[in-house]
Structures are given as structure tokens and as C-alpha cells.
Amino acid sequence: MSFPIVVLISGSGSNLQALIDQSLQGQLNVRICAVISNKADAYGLERAKLADIPTHTVDHKLFSSREEFDAELQTIIDQYEPKLVVLAGFMRILTETFAKHYEGRMLNIHPSLLPKYKGLNTHQRAIGAGEKEHGVSVHFVSPELDAGSVILQASTEIAPDDTAESLAKKVHSLEHIIYPLAVKWFSEERLTFQKGIALFDEKALPENGILYNQALL
Ligand code: NHR
């Protein structure tokens, strides 16, 4: 019995690919029911088609409000009855109504060590601030942007010659490890969300979530 999930993307879909690969290799017992993009030209849609996964495009520019866009997204998602919704490089801020509908069953991967650097342009901002360390966080999505409970983080050093591009590459390779791991934990019910609190193995997660190390694999 595999665990039904729907993945939302806006771009390249390398995190989607990591989920596809791990489920094909049997490391991750999930079934990706559908991939939805707000951009018709997102390369992730090609990745989904190559893996025989149904795709949908919901172009936000065709809607006159965020509420209407989110309502259409919700209608499509709920047709698949997923147990988890996975934001993988999805670039549209979601309304409170939508976020509440999927509370405790929607994850995001954000390219910073939350609560630092919420929002966009995180790699450049971390370099600009002279940080020695940067990374990535998987969190539950809550109505407030990038503010839901953090589940898992992975960090990397910022070298003196790092650029936003070189740092993004390092962070990406960490993303492809920790996102499938967090999804696996959720599918195994090791990761749950009860009464507004994220639990791992029945214990409340600390503010920064779990720091990734290889022993977790
Ligand atoms: N929605 C809610 N309610 N809560 C969160 O935590 C969300 C969310 C929607 C997306 C991903 C997030 C990230 O990881 C995410 C988390 C887009 C923007 C943004 O400013 C900010 C954060 C995130 C995603 N989007 C612009 C907008 O007007 C459009 C930017 C663009 O198209 O390039 O929606 O960073």
C-alpha cells in the first residue's frame, strides 16, 4: 500500500525528481498521483510526464484573485485524495484558506536555515550578511509565510569565494537528500502534526527541527 501524494512545482523540479527516483528505487513508499505547476513551461512537468505521472497547469495569471487561483488548485488536488501535499519549488504564496485546508498535511522546502532568511533570494542574502553557514529547511506550511514548524534542516559552510550560484548548488544537493527523507517520515507516520504541534516519534520537534546527519538515512 503506497502513500498518495501530490507535488506542486513552478520550475526545474529537481526535488520532484529526487522523489520520483527514490520511489522508483523502492526507498520511498509513496505514489505521486499528480504534479501541478502554475507555469506551463516548468521543466518539472516534463520530468513528471517521463515518469507517467498526470500533470496539470494552473496559470495564476488567468485568475483575478489569489482566492480563485487557490480554489482551482484545491479542486484539482482533492480529486486525487492525497494524504500529503508537497511544495517543491512552488513560487506562489498561498491564501490562509488554502493553508488551513491542508494544515498538518502540506510540506515545503525552503532554501535557508529557518527562521533565518524567510522569503526570496536567500543565498545572496546569506552571503551579503557575512554568514559562515547556510542551508535548507523542510517545514509544515502554515498561513504565515515560511513560518510553519520546522522538521528537518541541513547545513553547509559558506566559503569565502562562494557566489549565490555556487551556494545554491551545494544547497540543492542537500535538498535532494532531506526532502525525500521528511516525506518518508510523514508516510511512515513517524512525523505527525497534532493540535498545531509537529511531532517526530511522538515527541515535539525543537524550534529548528532535526539537524540532518547521515545516520538518519
Ligand atoms: N504559502 C503559505 N501560506 N505559507 C507558506 O509557508 C508558503 C506558501 C507558499 C509558498 C514557499 C516559499 C519559499 O519556500 C511557500 C511557502 C513564494 C514566495 C513569493 O514571494 C515566497 C515564499 C515562498 C514561495 N512569491 C511571489 C508571490 O507573489 C511570486 C514570486 C515569483 O513568482 O517568483 O506569490 O520560499
Ligand code: GAR
Ligand atoms: C529549491 O532550491 C527550493 O528550495 C526553492 O526553489 C528551488 C526549486 O528547485 N524554493 C523556493 O525558493 C520557494 N520559494 P527545483 O524546482 O529544482 O526543485
